[in-house]
Amino acid sequence: MARGKDQIIVGLDVGSHKVKVVVGDVKADGTLDIIGMGSCPSMGIKKGVVVNVTETKEAIQKAIHEAEIMTGCTINAVYVSISGSHLRSFNNKGVVGVQHREVTESDVQAVLDNAKAVQIPADRQIIHTVPQEFVVDDNDGIAHPIGISGQRLQVNVHILTALNASVQNVVQCAERADLKVMKTTAELLASARAVLEDDDKELGVVLVDIGAGTTDVAIYHNGFIVHSAVLPVGGDHITSDIAVGLRTPKSEAERIKLMHGCAQSSMVSDDETIEVQSVGARDPVLRKRRLLCDIIEPRMEEIFRLIEREIEASNFRDVIGSGLVLTGGTALLPGIGQQGEELFGWPVRIGYPKKMGGMHAAVNSPVNSAAIGLVMQGLADEQEIQRRSDGRVSRSKGGANAIGRFFTWVREAI
Numbered sequence: 001m002a003r004g005k006d007q008i009i010v011g012l013d014v015g016s017h018k019v020k021v022v023v024g025d026v027k028a029d030g031t032l033d034i035i036g037m038g039s040c041p042s043m044g045i046k047k048g049v050v051v052n053v054t055e056t057k058e059a060i061q062k063a064i065h066e067a068e069i070m071t072g073c074t075i076n077a078v079y080v081s082i083s084g085s086h087l088r089s090f091n092n093k094g095v096v097g098v099q100h101r102e103v104t105e106s107d108v109q110a111v112l113d114n115a116k117a118v119q120i121p122a123d124r125q126i127i128h129t130v131p132q133e134f135v136v137d138d139n140d141g142i143a144h145p146i147g148i149s150g151q152r153l154q155v156n157v158h159i160l161t162a163l164n165a166s167v168q169n170v171v172q173c174a175e176r177a178d179l180k181v182m183k184t185t186a187e188l189l190a191s192a193r194a195v196l197e198d199d200d201k202e203l204g205v206v207l208v209d210i211g212a213g214t215t216d217v218a219i220y221h222n223g224f225i226v227h228s229a230v231l232p233v234g235g236d237h238i239t240s241d242i243a244v245g246l247r248t249p250k251s252e253a254e255r256i257k258l259m260h261g262c263a264q265s266s267m268v269s270d271d272e273t274i275e276v277q278s279v280g281a282r283d284p285v286l287r288k289r290r291l292l293c294d295i296i297e298p299r300m301e302e303i304f305r306l307i308e309r310e311i312e313a314s315n316f317r318d319v320i321g322s323g324l325v326l327t328g329g330t331a332l333l334p335g336i337g338q339q340g341e342e343l344f345g346w347p348v349r350i351g352y353p354k355k356m357g358g359m360h361a362a363v364n365s366p367v368n369s370a371a372i373g374l375v376m377q378g379l380a381d382e383q384e385i386q387r388r389s390d391g392r393v394s395r396s397k398g399g400a401n402a403i404g405r406f407f408t409w410v411r412e413a414i
Contacts, residue, residue: 007382008035010067011374012060012078012179013187014170016045016213016236017329019059021067022363023075024356024375032379033358036073037368038066047213047232048084048187050169053176060177077180079374080170082127083187085214085232086163091132092118095154103136103145107153115157125167128160128186132224141222158225160186182378188216188228190373195327195351195366196220203321207351208307209369210330212236217307219316227314231306235330238299245295246287252277256292257333263300264335265293300336304343323347327366 007026013019021038040062044055064075094115098107116129134142136150145153171181191209201220209216212235219227238261243253260274272289311317323346326336331350340348352364353372363372 008071008073008075009375009378009382010075010078011081011190011371011378012063012174013081013190013368013371013374014042014045014050014056014060014173015081015083015187015211015370016042016048016234017211018042018367019045019056019063020368020371021063021075021078022368022371022375023067023071023073024379025358026379026382027357030383032356032375034356034360034363034372034375035358036067036071037363037371038063038068038070040066042212044173045213047234048211048230049086049166050173053169053173056169056173057176060173060179064177064179076178077182078174079182079378080174080184081187081190081370081374082162082167082170082184083211083214083216083230083370084162084166085230086166087160087186087188087228087230088124088162089158089160089228091156091158091226092116093154093156095152098136098151098153101149103148103150103153105146108134108146108155111153111155112157115155116159118159120161123164124161125164126159127162127167127184128158128189130158130160130189130225132156132158132226133222143223158228160189160228162186183381185374185377186228187211187370188218188230189225190371190377191216191327191351191369192218192220192225192373193376194353194369194373195325198223200322200325204316204319205322206307206311206320206324208324208326208331209328210234210303210326211328212330215303215307216328217310219311219314219320221316221319226316226319229310229314231303231310233303233306235328237303238296238330241295241299242292246276246292247279248276249279257296260289260292261296262289262293262334263296263339265290265297267335267338268293296333297339300330300333300339301343304340308344320346323349325349325351327351327369329367331366 009024011022018039023036025033025035040059044052094111096111134145135154136148192207201223204221207218215231217229239254243250268290273286275284276287337348
């Protein structure tokens, strides 16, 4: 993973449409340059879940190899995304008594352990426990409680769980491709890290990552995540509708969607035509582009209605001050933002990854939000390890080291 004095961090997004790899180079000053990427069609993934280990492993190897050629690096460790409608989430809290007059790292560890002490089915595992806020006695909204005086410590957390088998299958595919999995991260959290601003999270925002097989929904308010869900619909459903409606192979339907698709048929003139390949050996035919959009628009509206239903069920609709941020491949459909604004009555913007150095412009697309977010996750982890190391060197006991370990626990909420 080494490259000169710099450090390489690799995000591996195992998606339903493509396996994507993004390589980040951590400079000496702690900034991040994007130096390469790779991708390969996902033949062994459906709706975010591995359905063929061999095909998924081979897709990962091809994407990694492409990234290695581009960067001149040997990649042997990755940060991997976990997706799929098997993901579940809920909010919980933990409460403990403060052992001494001030909150210490052992108190924080104890309250987080208490918050995670919940019964879940044997076939599931907790993959994230994201602190939302700490409460010391009656003082709420505390982000860093260590050193605060009090008698009672509470933490409110957002917990995400996943099926054991689904997580293990993704990890197994990466390991069979001779990769070390540094960490698994829910795709929705990775995308949020890449595209959301702090102001979005404070005002209240809905992140919607529309992938090929699933749609991730994450609601933030007061700076932290309050609700998340994965819906079993995505861009592949639009592609299938086009294939049926235009009587064309699915590969051709995907091409047509990307080149000529639009989420609002009113944005397309009546005289525009497109060439559509027919099934079998029949000659291509000309179709009205508006017909294509008439197929896409109702399916996209259905996806938005499902998102709206999820927002309503969360009971957080009234705190959405910033609106919706759409990311993922389907977010590139022309007219999707306008359609979202009409349906929700909120501002809607397309979420692009935050600006970084290197060849960031070449990968700056909603398609790569999750992969870039994984690289950013890796950078945050490495910086935390460095802070902890510096704390141990400067002071073997006391606040610096304690605060370093505290940030290890809460960094997922950033």
